[in-house]
Amino acid sequence: MRVERSGPVTFGQLSVLRSVQHLGPPGPVDANTAQVWPLPPGVTARQVNGAWHELLLRNESLRTTYDAIGSREPIQRVLPVPCLTLPVVDVSEAGADAVWEAATALTSTALDLGTDLPWRAAVITRDGQATHLVASFHHICADDTGMRSVATQVRELLDGNPQPAGAQPLELAAEQRAAHRRHERVLHYWADRWDGFVAEDRSGMDRTWRSQATLYSLPALTAAEAVSTRLKVSVQAVALSAAFIALLNITGRSAATFGLMASNRFSRRWATVVSSLNQLAPMTAAPQPGQTPDDFVRTVYASSMEAYSNGAYNVDDLRDLLVTQDRSGPEPMEFNCYFNFVGELATSYPPTHPAARAVAWQRPRRQSGPSFHLAVGTGAGMTFTLRASEAFLGEPGIAAVLTGMEAVLIELAAGAAADVAAINTRPVRRLESDQTGAVR
Template identity: 30%
Template sequence: MSDLKVRFSGPRSGRWPMTVGQKNVLEWISPDLPGPADILSTMVRVPRGSTMDAVGAALGALIGRQEALRTLLRDGEQLVRASGTLLAEVVEATGTGQGWFPPGRAFDPAADLPVRASVVTRSGSPFLVVLHVSHVAADLSAMAVLRAELAALLAGRSLPPAAYHPADQAVHELSPAGRRRLEGSVRYWARQVAERPLCALGLPFRFPGARGHHHVLLGSRPAAEALARIAANTGARPPAVVMAAFAALLTSWTGAPGCQLHCLCNNRFSPELRDYVGTVAQETIIPFTASPSFLRSASQTNASALAAYRYGRYDPARLTEAKDEVERARGTRCHRDVVVNNTTGHARVILPGDGVEPGVGDRVFGAPAEFDIYRLDGTLGCGLGLDARLATADETAGILGGVERLIVAAADGDVDPAGFGVPPAGRGPGWARTRSGWVDLAGVQAAADLALGPGVARVEAVGDELIARVGRDTDVTAAAGAVLDTVLREGRHGVVAPGDYVRATD
């Protein structure tokens, strides 16, 4: 069957600056091979008896009403097209439908309409529409809006006009109030980066030859019941309780006093953004501090999350500049170690019936540790991936299983997280704890030798300070700058520029 020609037109077109959300996605989206989050997909059932013309009209109406779906991004601007034609592939259903329509090649934001559509037929009649949307045009919340609106249009229901679009968001961000908010967010995040070490996984590669991540999944009805009780007793939101349980066991395993949880914030707290189709979700950092009281940790994590979400929108270029300044001041890279993905309401993962099982499929992880929250009601569903160079499969399963045991135990009263999870990971004699966190002394020495030449500086930990002893004729300022540049260029976990240089006196 030939492709379905979907004609669309909208009430407005033109050029506007990009939003910070669009800039944020363009920083990490792949120009060649789409990554796991570059293209978002959804499926909508077609009402029985619908014609192919009706499906085309519904798709055209959806693209016409939502400017994000007819927008190109070029040279710092968003170009909203007035009209055009989308070719939707039409395929007769075969098999179970798994893999009917893979997302295909990466979208080119400067040239491609950021939406693809496919229509699945049975005996020639449409019964399913599949949408693939570039992340520059929609985030997960926006995909839920598109799914609901397409279902309504396919059913013949009328919709009120879409009143707020990326162009309107760009205008707001350039207003005095919008600028103040964005600058305030950059200052907030720069302060967070400066005050808290991000190298929670400052661990040696115990298994340097390993590849990929160990991946495990958890499904637990008892933990879901316990979670609801903890949330009711503490006032903490269920996702914050689950994050606190995972972070408590992770820090116990790494021997760190805390960690930073990199989480997406949907940024849809304003009324005009409730049904907004565009990308406004951005990554936030939720600080976690280890405590012998799990309920205290859960409450503190909840409060930290609410504070972080206030600053969820920011200019990524400005934040990168601020972070670069902080990294030079601290003498270490700010690693993105621990990522938490809360995909409740969007995930389609098949969870274990009870307990922890190895994950299946070709899941790709972008950070050393990724913790996924898939489901909270009825069953607690979570996933954990740990870099196989850092952890064993048993440690990965033990940490995730500990999340279940910790939450179930805490429903009956406060508990110390140290009694759950797995034993601490060993670092060996070459590591020391300083104010910068766990430091690989041999790695720092290697960086100093690379920058200055072998033996010019001798690195050691004195108390909680990392110092370098140099000869009396050494230019300390130049040496410190050279070592810092090498440390930042290498970007290795546990490798930190010395905080002080001591010149020999004899």
């Protein structure tokens, strides 16, 4: 196998490799994510193949394999652009769900990171016309932002207006390893805070069944934006505050630690690189007696910004430092609660959709990973998707957290609660009897 160039992995790629190792159960397809992209009218399968070939040329992560994965120094190997033709899937005789089913079918292929390209893709046709490009990406080659970058590049290539090719993961890996002083500072930042993380949220070994549901709310976004403007904090921090308050209220706990998903794309050079840059940036929130909601939100905002700014680090080096210091629970990947603010989403839901009027249960994308994974997106409304385990929360708890977050945001905007403890998480929407069971 000819290799064009090779070198160490990035901190984000290493985090994916260690996540797969530590957050099982073994699931060879759990790291694959499906994507569905409509094609412009009149585009042919031949044109899509040409665009895909150019895409692979411009983005090395899409033709990278990995060696010595379990070692201290995994290696990424960039292969030449392969000569291939994307398969065509005709759905002329199939129903409306056929496109999404074709995309999810691609995720069922287990990928060997040592030998396989980290993606699968196909062109969808209906009645002789190419209508969609569907793909499945292993998380190591593209996080959410990376997949959006792929979609943008494909659209630009098909339109005949591509932007200059961007930076590559090997260049990021070299930059990260050259910044020795900064990396040492980040490692000690986390070590100094390690004992403050809630032990209850640090087991990382929950193997019970995961369920998943989505709630979509126009009032929640309006409320979050109002609080953001009033307090001069980000909408992201307001949503994170609501998540802490809802979870603590519903579980009766006084503190919680969330592993925030740091995008690590602050630099313009890395803003759209196709790779996985996400890493955990944990923080603890513990409302104090008598603390006002506004003060709590400001505290969460400041703490989260500090955590995000220290979100790029070598997880193996951090573990070694924590072991050397004899810290409890030194595995950096084993946090139970993840919070991922995914930003602007194109998805919206009509008022009659279950997600807009109650909660919409979905088949979980994976059964591995953290016990509590909350993704929040904005757009026309605010979208909350929560996947949680039976042991950590259970299906009633999932519905309670989702509806509780909506209620908390509305109360934060109203500003009537004297302190955090007085905020009511009672749902403002009715959970109907047909919306209380998860899809398995």
